[in-house]
Amino acid sequence: MGLRRFTNADGPYYAADCDFHPDGTFTALHLYPATDVRPRSGYTDATRxxxxxxxxxxxxxxxxxxxxxxxxxxxxxxxxxxxxxxxxxxxxxxxxxxxxxxxxxxxxxxxxxxxxxxxxxxxxxxx
Incomplete structure (x- = not known):
């Protein structure tokens, strides 16, 4: 499982397991740490x-x-x-x-x- 760092208007966030699996499925978890613009941390299940x-x-x-x-x-x-x-x-x-x-x-x-x-x-x- 890989981890990648991205940035949006609210600041940095991380995507874990964001590549296709060998069986072709896609599951990912986006993790959002608190920033000055994003007062609370959170996550999004990005499974499709x-x-x-x-x-x-x-x-x-x-x-x-x-x-x-x-x-x-x-x-x-x-x-x-x-x-x-x-x-x-x-x-x-x-x-x-x-x-x-x-x-x-x-x-x-x-x-x-x-x-x-x-x-x-x-x-x-x-x-």
Whole structure:
């Protein structure tokens, strides 16, 4: 696991584990120390659930992380969205159906479809 230092308008921050893993997944933790502009320290989980779900689906079908997947169908898109919903519910079992609908709308089927095929194309916390 590597550690990198970055700077934004609030001052320096660190990213731990910010490279792709050998299995193609991406998880990272951003650590923000207190500064004159940032009065409190904190962290952000920068894991990318949608990207990881897409990459896992492609990997199961023998398609590389950066390879296009022109054979992807609507069934593939549905499978990715189904797994994404399950991951959301695993994370937050109180997530309402309207919140799930909003997440899926934000993701957008066209966007997912394009990403599954290899083209460039809010979480639920009960808040």
């Amino acid at each position: 659930p949608l990207l990881n779900t897409l990459l896992a689906h492609k990997r199961r079908h023998g398609v590389g992380r950066r390879d296009e997947y022109p054979a992807a169908t609507d069934t593939d898109v549905t499978a990715v969205l189904d797994v994404l919903v399950m991951r959301i519910l695993d994370f937050d079992q109180t997530c309402s159906s309207s919140s799930l609908d909003q997440v899926l709308e934000d993701v957008g089927s066209k966007s997912v479809s394009g990403q599954v095929r290899g083209r460039t194309g809010a979480g639920c916390r009960g808040e």
